[in-house]
Amino acid sequence: MIDIQNANKSFKDTPALQSLNLHVGAGEILGLLGANGAGKSTTINMLLGFLAPDSGSVKINEKDTFKQAREVRQLIGYIPENVNLYPYLSGMENLDYFCRLAGLKYSKAELQEFLSTCGLQSDAHLKKVSDYSKGMRQKVGIAIAYAKKAKVYLLDEPASGLDPLASNDLSVLLKKLANEGAAILMASHDIFRVREVCHRIGILNQGALVKELRSEEVSANELEQLYLKYMTN
Amino acid sequence: MWQIIKNEWLYYSRTPWLLGISLGFVAVLFVSIVLGYFQAQKQTVQYTEAKNDLREQWENIDAMNPHGAAHYGTYVFKPSNLLSSLDEGVNSITGNVLRVEGHVQNEIVHSEASQMQSISKFGKLKSSLLLQYIIPILLIFLAFSSISNEKRSGRLKLLVLQGAKPFSLIFAKTLSIWFYGLGLLAVTILAYAFFNLQDLNSEIFSRTVLFFWSYSLYYFIVTGLTVFFSARWQNPTIALTSMLGLWILWTIFLPNVLMSSVEKWHELPSRNEFKADMKEDRSKGLDGHNPSDERTKELKANVLEEYGVDSLSQLPINFDGLVMQEDEEYGNKVWDKHFGNLRSVFAQQKQSYQLGGIVNPFISLQNASMGFSGNDHLHHQEFLVQVEQYRRGFIKTLNDKHAFGGSKTGDWGWKADNDFYKSVPDFEHQPTALALVSTHYIADLLLLMGWTIAVFGLMILGTKKMQVL
Structure with missing residues (x-):
C-alpha cells in the first residue's frame, strides 16, 4: 500500500531524504524512529502529497501521492503531533x-x-x-x-501528550486497524511504544534509512542501544 | 463549502467579544438611522412650515405692481430626500434655500455645514460613515487572519486532507465574512425601511436595491482581497498591514488626490471671474430699465408694427412688460450659456472622477451610494434646473400681467389685484426619477463588478499560491 522507492528530497542545498526506500503492506505497522530533522516529517508530508520528491517515487495504492494527491488523500487518515481543533x-x-x-x-x-x-x-x-x-x-x-x-494511516508522534492509559488505548486501536487490513506508518521518538505496536521498525538518520528490522528481533533495550548508536554515528 | 461557512458562523455566534461588537455595531447603526430619520423629519417639517408661511405671505399680497412683485420674489426650499438617512451625500454642503426673483438667478444658500460649529463637523454620526468606513474595517479585522490562522494552528493541513479544496476554503471564508457585512447592511436597510414604511414606493425600492447592491459588491471586494492577502502571505501582520494600507489609500489618499487632479484637468472659473463674465454678457443685451437700448428699439419697432400704431402711447398694452420679459429672456440665454458651460465642466469632472474607480473601488461606491440615494451633485443640479424653470415661468407670468393686464406704457403705478397673485402657482419639486439619471451610475456599478471579478480571479490565484505546510 505504501511504497517509497529511491526517494530524494532537498530543501535548498540541504538534503532531507536520501535514496529512501520504504514499503508498508496492508495489515502492517511500520515505526519510523529518528531524531529531530532525521526526515520523518518530510517522509510523511510526501506521503500526504504536500511535497514532491526531487527524484524517485512515492506511491500509495499504486497512485503517485503528489500528482494524484486528491485521490490518495481519500485513502489516508492522518494524526499529527498536535491536534489543533476549533x-x-x-x-x-x-x-x-x-x-x-x-x-x-x-x-x-x-x-x-x-x-x-x-x-x-x-x-x-x-x-x-x-x-x-x-x-x-x-x-x-x-x-x-x-x-x-482509511486504508492508510500516517501518524506523526501520535502518542504525544497522551497519558499512559490513553497511549495504551491507542496501541490497541492501531493493532485493531492493522488487523482490519490498514497499512500504518508511525513516526515517533518513543522507542518502547514503537517496539510494542509496530511489526517493523526503521531508523532514519539524516534523511537515510540506516536500519530496518522486525520488532520481534530485538528487545526494547537492544533497540534503544541500536537507536543511540545510529544517532551518535 | 457550506460546511465551512456554517462553521465560521458558529465561530461568530459563539465568540463573546465578536458577538458584543456585532450587537454594539447594530445598535450604533440603528441609532444613526433613527437620528437621520428624525433629522429628515424635522427638516421636512421646518421646510413645510417655511414654505406654507411664504405662500401665505404671497397669497396675501395687497394689490401691487407685478414688477414690484417680481422684485419681492419668493423662496424655494430643497426638500429632504427620503434616502437622506442612508447617505445624505452633498446635501450638507450644497445649501437648501433659493431666492427666486426677477432679473437675477440667485445662488442656493443656507447649507447645513455653513451653520455648524466647526468642531461638530467631525462628530456627526451618519449611516454613510458607518457603511463606507467602519463596516469595511470590521470586515478587514475579521478576514486578515482567516487563512493564516488555519495554517499556523495546523488545521489547514487537516482540512485539506479531509477533502476541503483550497479554493473552497478561500471562497467559503470570504463568503462567510461577506455575509456578516451583508447582515449589518441589511439591518441598516431594514431599519430605514421600517421608519419610512409609509413613504416607500417602487422608485425608492429600486434605489434601495441598487444601493444595497453597490455596497454588497464593495464588501465582497474588501473581504475577498483581505482573505487573499491572508492566503498569499500567511503572516497575519503582513496581511493586516497591507489591507489597512490599501484602505487608507482608497478612502483617504486617492479620493483627495484624484479630486484635486480632476479640478485641475477640468478647471472651473473663479467666482469673481464667472460673475464678471456673466455681467459683461448681460450688459451687452437689454437693460430692463433702459428703453434706449438698441434691442429695445428693435423690439419697439416690431411691436408698433404688429399693433399698427405710431407711438407707444397708442399701444393697447404696456410695452414696459414686454421689455422686461425680453430682458429676462436675454438674461436666461446668458445664464444658459454660462451655467451650461459650468454644468458641462461638472459633468467632465464627474466622468473623470468616476474613472478613478478603475484604481479605487471606494470612489465607485461613494458615487453610487450618493447617486442612488438621490443626494449627489447631479440630483442637486437637477433641482437647480427645476427651480430656474419655475423662476422663468414665475417672472413671465408677472411680466405678462404687467404687459397685458390692462395698464399702459409708463404706468408704473398700475396694480394687479390679490386674486392674480393667488393664481400664480407655487414651486413643486418633482423628485428626479432614477430612470433619468441611472445612466450616470452604470459606470460605477460596472467598475464595482469589474473589481469583484478581479478579486474572484485573485482568489483563484491565491489557491495556487496557498502553502499548506
Missing part, C-alpha cells in the same frame, strides 16, 4: 465537521461511538474543546482519522 466547538462537533468535509455523515450515536473507541470519556463529548487537555484533543484527532475508515 475551540468553540465540542469534541463531537469537531469530529462531525471534519467527517462532513470528507463527505461522511454520521449519526450522533456513531460519532459518540468513534470518540469512545478512541478513548475520550463520554462526559467530554459535548464539552467545548477550549476546555480540553492536549491528550483529549489528541483523542479527537485520532477519532477523526478513525472515522474516515
Whole structure:
C-alpha cells in the first residue's frame, strides 16, 4: 500500500531524504524512529502529497501521492503531533465537521461511538474543546482519522501528550486497524511504544534509512542501544 | 463549502467579544438611522412650515405692481430626500434655500455645514460613515487572519486532507465574512425601511436595491482581497498591514488626490471671474430699465408694427412688460450659456472622477451610494434646473400681467389685484426619477463588478499560491 522507492528530497542545498526506500503492506505497522530533522516529517508530508520528491517515487495504492494527491488523500487518515481543533466547538462537533468535509455523515450515536473507541470519556463529548487537555484533543484527532475508515494511516508522534492509559488505548486501536487490513506508518521518538505496536521498525538518520528490522528481533533495550548508536554515528 | 461557512458562523455566534461588537455595531447603526430619520423629519417639517408661511405671505399680497412683485420674489426650499438617512451625500454642503426673483438667478444658500460649529463637523454620526468606513474595517479585522490562522494552528493541513479544496476554503471564508457585512447592511436597510414604511414606493425600492447592491459588491471586494492577502502571505501582520494600507489609500489618499487632479484637468472659473463674465454678457443685451437700448428699439419697432400704431402711447398694452420679459429672456440665454458651460465642466469632472474607480473601488461606491440615494451633485443640479424653470415661468407670468393686464406704457403705478397673485402657482419639486439619471451610475456599478471579478480571479490565484505546510 505504501511504497517509497529511491526517494530524494532537498530543501535548498540541504538534503532531507536520501535514496529512501520504504514499503508498508496492508495489515502492517511500520515505526519510523529518528531524531529531530532525521526526515520523518518530510517522509510523511510526501506521503500526504504536500511535497514532491526531487527524484524517485512515492506511491500509495499504486497512485503517485503528489500528482494524484486528491485521490490518495481519500485513502489516508492522518494524526499529527498536535491536534489543533476549533475551540468553540465540542469534541463531537469537531469530529462531525471534519467527517462532513470528507463527505461522511454520521449519526450522533456513531460519532459518540468513534470518540469512545478512541478513548475520550463520554462526559467530554459535548464539552467545548477550549476546555480540553492536549491528550483529549489528541483523542479527537485520532477519532477523526478513525472515522474516515482509511486504508492508510500516517501518524506523526501520535502518542504525544497522551497519558499512559490513553497511549495504551491507542496501541490497541492501531493493532485493531492493522488487523482490519490498514497499512500504518508511525513516526515517533518513543522507542518502547514503537517496539510494542509496530511489526517493523526503521531508523532514519539524516534523511537515510540506516536500519530496518522486525520488532520481534530485538528487545526494547537492544533497540534503544541500536537507536543511540545510529544517532551518535 | 457550506460546511465551512456554517462553521465560521458558529465561530461568530459563539465568540463573546465578536458577538458584543456585532450587537454594539447594530445598535450604533440603528441609532444613526433613527437620528437621520428624525433629522429628515424635522427638516421636512421646518421646510413645510417655511414654505406654507411664504405662500401665505404671497397669497396675501395687497394689490401691487407685478414688477414690484417680481422684485419681492419668493423662496424655494430643497426638500429632504427620503434616502437622506442612508447617505445624505452633498446635501450638507450644497445649501437648501433659493431666492427666486426677477432679473437675477440667485445662488442656493443656507447649507447645513455653513451653520455648524466647526468642531461638530467631525462628530456627526451618519449611516454613510458607518457603511463606507467602519463596516469595511470590521470586515478587514475579521478576514486578515482567516487563512493564516488555519495554517499556523495546523488545521489547514487537516482540512485539506479531509477533502476541503483550497479554493473552497478561500471562497467559503470570504463568503462567510461577506455575509456578516451583508447582515449589518441589511439591518441598516431594514431599519430605514421600517421608519419610512409609509413613504416607500417602487422608485425608492429600486434605489434601495441598487444601493444595497453597490455596497454588497464593495464588501465582497474588501473581504475577498483581505482573505487573499491572508492566503498569499500567511503572516497575519503582513496581511493586516497591507489591507489597512490599501484602505487608507482608497478612502483617504486617492479620493483627495484624484479630486484635486480632476479640478485641475477640468478647471472651473473663479467666482469673481464667472460673475464678471456673466455681467459683461448681460450688459451687452437689454437693460430692463433702459428703453434706449438698441434691442429695445428693435423690439419697439416690431411691436408698433404688429399693433399698427405710431407711438407707444397708442399701444393697447404696456410695452414696459414686454421689455422686461425680453430682458429676462436675454438674461436666461446668458445664464444658459454660462451655467451650461459650468454644468458641462461638472459633468467632465464627474466622468473623470468616476474613472478613478478603475484604481479605487471606494470612489465607485461613494458615487453610487450618493447617486442612488438621490443626494449627489447631479440630483442637486437637477433641482437647480427645476427651480430656474419655475423662476422663468414665475417672472413671465408677472411680466405678462404687467404687459397685458390692462395698464399702459409708463404706468408704473398700475396694480394687479390679490386674486392674480393667488393664481400664480407655487414651486413643486418633482423628485428626479432614477430612470433619468441611472445612466450616470452604470459606470460605477460596472467598475464595482469589474473589481469583484478581479478579486474572484485573485482568489483563484491565491489557491495556487496557498502553502499548506
